[in-house]
Amino acid sequence: MNPVQATTTAQRSRIGERVMAAINRDPLTAPHRTRNDALLAVAWAALATVTALLGDRELRPDALGWTLLFAAHVPLVWRRRGPLLVLLAVMVCIAPYHALENNHAAPIFATMVVLYTVAATGTVRRTLLTGTAVLGVTLLLNAVTNPDGTAELLRISGWVFAFLFCGIDVRYYRQFVAAIVERAERAERTREEEARRRVAEERLRIARDLHDLLAHSITLIGVQTSVAAHVLAADPERLDRETVAKSLDDIAETCRTARGELRTTLDVLREQGPAGQARGPLPGLDGVPDLVETARLAGARVESAIRVREAPPAVGAAAYRIVQEALTNVVRHAGPEPAVRVELYEEQGALRVWVTDDGCGADPTPDSTPDPTPTPDPALAAAFDLQSPGYGLVGMRERARSVGGTLDAGPRDEGGFEVRAVLPTGTDRGDER
Structure with a gap:
């Protein structure tokens, strides 16, 4: 292995270690969580803006739509402190946004991040109840705005369940890692x-x-x-x-x-x-x-x-x-x-x-x-x-x-x-x- 390949491999290894450290870390006690979530909210808002601009011109948001779209990303700054309250605030902004026939793909990122946070920080029972409620509201809005959109209905349901189960899986993985660390510390003691x-x-x-x-x-x-x-x-x-x-x-x-x-x-x-x-x-x-x-x-x-x-x-x-x-x-x-x-x-x-x-x-x-x-x-x-x-x-x-x-x-x-x-x-x- 030449020096260039060795350097590349070492960099990939460090990146992988950082990613795993971020996954293993408890989201409720992570350092600089408010600052990081604020940066995440800005990035997601920018991504939603690009998605809305590159989408169908007929579904491009108007002034009210842009206001609701950006307002839906603001609560993400406090998503770890009160996941359910943040989810409620996001849904309050996104529901009228969809009802006004704006671009439906733009706010998906904010919604999925909140659903993931609820699943990763709460119990399975609360996660399932929350997912059912969110999915019910989403399907109701889709039925009103697009009664014939069966494919859209399946796509929305699939994304909701995918992020919920991803959050549940990460939560259990963190508990498993915490148990291993605790066992190792107990053995060391x-x-x-x-x-x-x-x-x-x-x-x-x-x-x-x-x-x-x-x-x-x-x-x-x-x-x-x-x-x-x-x-x-x-x-x-x-x-x-x-x-x-x-x-x-x-x-x-x-x-x-x-x-x-x-x-x-x-x-x-x-x-x-x-x-x-x-x-x-x-x-x-x-x-x-x-x-x-x-x-x-x-x-x-x-x-x-x-x-x-x-x-x-x-x-x-x-x-x-x-x-x-x-x-x-x-x-x-x-x-x-x-x-x-x-x-x-x-x-x-x-x-x-x-x-x-x-x-x-x-x-x-x-x-x-x-x-x-x-x-x-x-x-x-x-x-x-x-x-x-x-x-x-x-x-x-x-x-x-x-x-x-x-x-x-x-x-x-x-x-x-x-x-x-x-x-x-x-x-x-x-x-x-």
Whole structure:
């Protein structure tokens, strides 16, 4: 295709787009509609003048006929605002024009434009009633002025019905286009809402993962560091090097574990490789004994009863995180040497998690041997924010809801705190962390 042909094709395409845009546009809300209708009325009046002048000399309008012909085009300026009133005004001018035996073809353009506007902007019922009335008046005038004009009668009826059905067809087409546009906009809004919802869920999941990882690790590091600091400051002359070394080893091990989990979480966020490979294995029930042992190293007296062998991955991961957060809260808030019990068992198609503590420990007396697991000192507590309320309970409830379960947490009547969760195991709900 040469450049000239390409330019011609592009121009035709733009013209076609403009025509379709004009057809698709709602005539009642189109911009500059009054100005455009005024220009249309002038053009139609000029066309009617040419038709009357080129027609039969005997039917050429006289002064009154010209006045009625031009007056019939004036209401076209407001044809969109009140189609029926404009049609009535046009018929008031055209009826005597035809009765005076003027050129009958000249006012056809104005009449058909008004009929089209009525059909394109009104209901089908109103259009048919209006068309019947107009056709009745027209046929009555034709019968009076030209009783033998059967061909003229058929021609007039055909034009009236043609423009009415053309207007009805355009109206339905516009409704169809509007419905498609509305459906597309609704679908776009739905996609945007879904995207926002997924972003919110992803942000919540990231916050939950980071909280579970960092809160647990930093709490343990804070407690272990406090133990080492207490041993060093309690009696420097009788330094228990083994206890200090063990505390430092525990801190190093906690840091290595936290670093590994943090790296796994960052790999997920960066989407390195397929989702299943990037995430690595989910923590599950097999990791609960390690949580128990870690809590013991932090000074808690933990008893565990795990009477369940396996669970769906998502349920196992939720149970692991709930136990992790519950033990972290115990280490942070329950005081020195809290007595803790962790139970996991399956009952009625659900994994039940129960973590309780007594919320109190034996306070060391001034003359007693220094307690190797004291309460974290105020400086460490402030540094690691160990005493401020956080999102632990909210995160545990979200973990339970993510697999269709429930979680209750609160103080016990006999003292201490308890966490109870019921996690359905009947259906694997996917990889949810």
